[in-house]
Amino acid sequence: MSTTGQEIKNVVLVHGAFADGSGWRGVHDKLTARGYRVSIVQIPLTSLADDVAATTRVLDRQNGPAILVGHSWGGTVITEAGLHPSVAGLVYVSALAPDAGETTAQQYEGFGPTPDFVIDVGADGYGFLDHDKFKAGFAADTSDAEAAFLRDAQVPINMAVFGTPVKNAAWRDKPSWAVIATEDRAFDQAMLQHMAKRAGATITTVPASHALYLTQSGVVSDVIATAAQNAAGGAR
Template sequence: MLMSRRTFSAALLAGAAASLISTRGMAATTAAVKARNIVLVHGLFADGSCWSEVIARLQPQGFNVTAVQNPLTTLPDAVASAQRVLDRQDGPTVLVGHSFSGMIVTQAGVHPKVSSLVYVAARAPDAGEDYTALAKTYPTPPASAGIVFDGDEGRLTEAAFLRDFAGDIPEAKAKVLYAVQEPFHKELLAGRTTEAAWRTKPSWYAVSTEDRTINPDLERFMAKRMGATTIEVKSSHLSMISHPDEITRLILEAAGY
């Protein structure tokens, strides 16, 4: 049975970081539709297990949670994998994306079962926008220098993963995450969205203020542009692992609790 939002938030607030900042955008003026389904999508340098901490907090509250295994091949392939999961949901669904998968959320989020969108340190392009060109208008984040390719497959070096991707996670745990890193195909980065679901769906955004993978000011720009309800978390790029309580609270808000 779902716990009331007030009760659950109070339980999480007890251990929340004092650095959490919340601002309200246009999305806050639209009441979130009650949703019991949560679909989570991972980005580059990860797999679906990166959502484990958040899943463990949502499931006991009665939510139906699914982590999509993003193929990281092409954008159409990745969007199709999310759409298949969305097709299986039995009602309103919160679609959540981290990092690169913000591209997927932005495209697949027009699905009729998606009631709201949550971006976690994620890309949020407009329809047809060249995200790479947008990102170049901000200082290049350090993690970019750590990407290496084996043919058409890219990945982060261990040093860059530990320092620039998972910098606030204990080293032993970060090394486990590094071990399950899924390589991405070069073609994936060439994809552009043809839809911008955030223009029609209520949206929430978690900015990682210590992010070394996506520039935090770029995250702020995208969140403001979409009119998202926005929080700032003093976190590395992997806020859903290092600050799962804050990210869970944001998802609960997007789900109407």
């Protein structure tokens, strides 16, 4: 299905590790108020294949071309799932963007450490963010109460996913945009810039923590709307 020239009114949102789809509420409400049809994927964080399958399931339900959006680990997911014929463009929200044949873990090589972003890995191989470091590492610009709720509601990720290579890189074929939080403590800034520039993404920066999908929902929504307006014609 060619999406060129069609008005894009569908948006599909994919959350990242240690979170679920509820953090997209602000983006959902802002975009639906502007007339977009928004779907939020609940990925299981159990494997790259499982997360891509969950995303594909939602993409299959779209009634026309869509903008596919991923936060953090969700960026790896949309990089693979974005080959879906309904996807007209990609938006990376402080997100990972590996190339075909690369693992997510490889994206960190050569970049600075993130001492506030501490993952506690259990005997079963699933990781949670450290209780005491959670706000500093993930959601520094939220209130203490909001950060505590996000911490206490976090969803663990199977750490093996970071060693799974991506088979395809949709950003090589689809126009891309990136929103990068300048106060992100989960990734080195140089790493985020490198991935976005390699993908040829149009980059927007915003002063925010890694939880920018929640705290900067207005900026994120505006970039998604811009992507929807421009991807229809194949522009960036």
